[in-house]
Amino acid sequence: MVADVPLPTPADASEAAPGAAAAPAFSPLYRQIKDLITRELQGGVWKPGEAIPSELDLAARFKVSQGTVRKAVDELAADNLLVRRQGKGTFVATHAEQQIQYRFLRLMPDDGGDRAMARRLLDCRRTRAPADVARMLECKSGDAVVQLRRLLLAEAQPVVLDEIWLPGGPFKGLTAERLADYKGPMYGMFEAEFGVRMIRAEERIRAVVADAASAELLAVPPGAPLLSVERQSFTYGDKPVELRRGLYNTTRHFYRNELN
Template sequence: MSTAPNNPISSAASGAGAGLTASGSSPTFSPLYQQIKALITQSLQSGEWKPGELIPSEVELANRFKVSQGTVRKAIDELAAENLVVRRQGKGTFVATHHEARAQYRFLRLMPDTGEPHYADNKILEVKRLRAPAEVARLLDIKSGDSVIFIKRVQSFDGAPTIVEELWLPGVIFKGLTAERLVEYKGPMYGLFETEFGTRMIRATEKIRAVCADDGTAELLNVKPNTPMLSVERVSFTYGDRPVEVRRGLYLTDRHHYQNELS
């Protein structure tokens, strides 16, 4: 475990957009718990605590950052609400991981009209390295023509092809990702990214619209051309609000629906 900086709150000022006043008595721009939240996030990003690991207790963190336990608790409450950490009653607080069962449906919002949600069967159609198209490069915040990994797959539920997806990943991060590795890996794709490439998806933005299936998509999903579908474009981000995935999916919704929770 790395050692804490001599003045952790001050060193967080640039990352949190705030610092203490000269007297050290009160924050200048953001609440103190927000500065503690930024420091804990820095430790998560640096890998001081790995996905699935127990982080120090509130008391230990309060001593480390020289703040009250209540301040630490409020910071962790926000991190838990953002799915960066997970509280477990009687056990402590753990770094969230995509390998947790509850996390595996966080980014898949397509739910069955009847029955319980369950994992899809994946058929990898294509994996190749190519130069980023201009629009993909813009979304990934890289240069047009930079290396990206392109993945195309079909996801099926109960044997029925339901989703066609195309993914673009920054080549510099996902070196060594191959079709063979994707096929042999039996867990969630984001779990693979987390475990083998050190990249955890923290949040995502999505654009959703109604479209009609083109001939190629219709053939892959065993439906007629022009069948109504849901088009979902997702950009996923890791720590530091860094975009690390563009995903475009076409969803059949004859037996499924897109479900979201608003708060």
């Protein structure tokens, strides 16, 4: 249980983001443990939904005290990478859970009713990344990508029109059929079928007017105001793996945000 090294050793700081503040150069033990666990998660050692070893197991494995493991796991749970369940264990977070279903969809119905929405896939094709898409996916212009468009409907009325871009490599084999057949949330499919887990996203929200094509799909008059939600999603290591451009009809819904 006692570490041979009495002091925290230098952390692996080789992946420090360019443009960020000066590298910390040193990090406490619990943060090194956190990085080690993150790396195992990234490597798929434990699959989404599975339990990871108990704190005592991990403490023995890393030759640190349980308290140190605990602090590392606490932070990973705060980051939504792990889920703790008292008496049962600690589990790899998954998008396939009911509770976490709406972590990434902030749209709420005005009347506080059912949030469930039906999906309708419009098209799904493999193509080459335009310059702007390539920039957001951090790949090269012209690289293989999957482009898909879909509608989300609440009570049979279209509310969201999404255009989604995915890198071709990780999503090799993604077809309209597989998408249409899959039950459950799309991010759940991505992690289960392609091993790509979305852990964080940034959204840029604007008000725009509907063009003719979007208006027809969303069943609103051309020129109607729509919420434009551009989302860049990241997986482990802050690597962007999705670009999503959504148009939301906010007549009977609103985008809910919490400021802390």
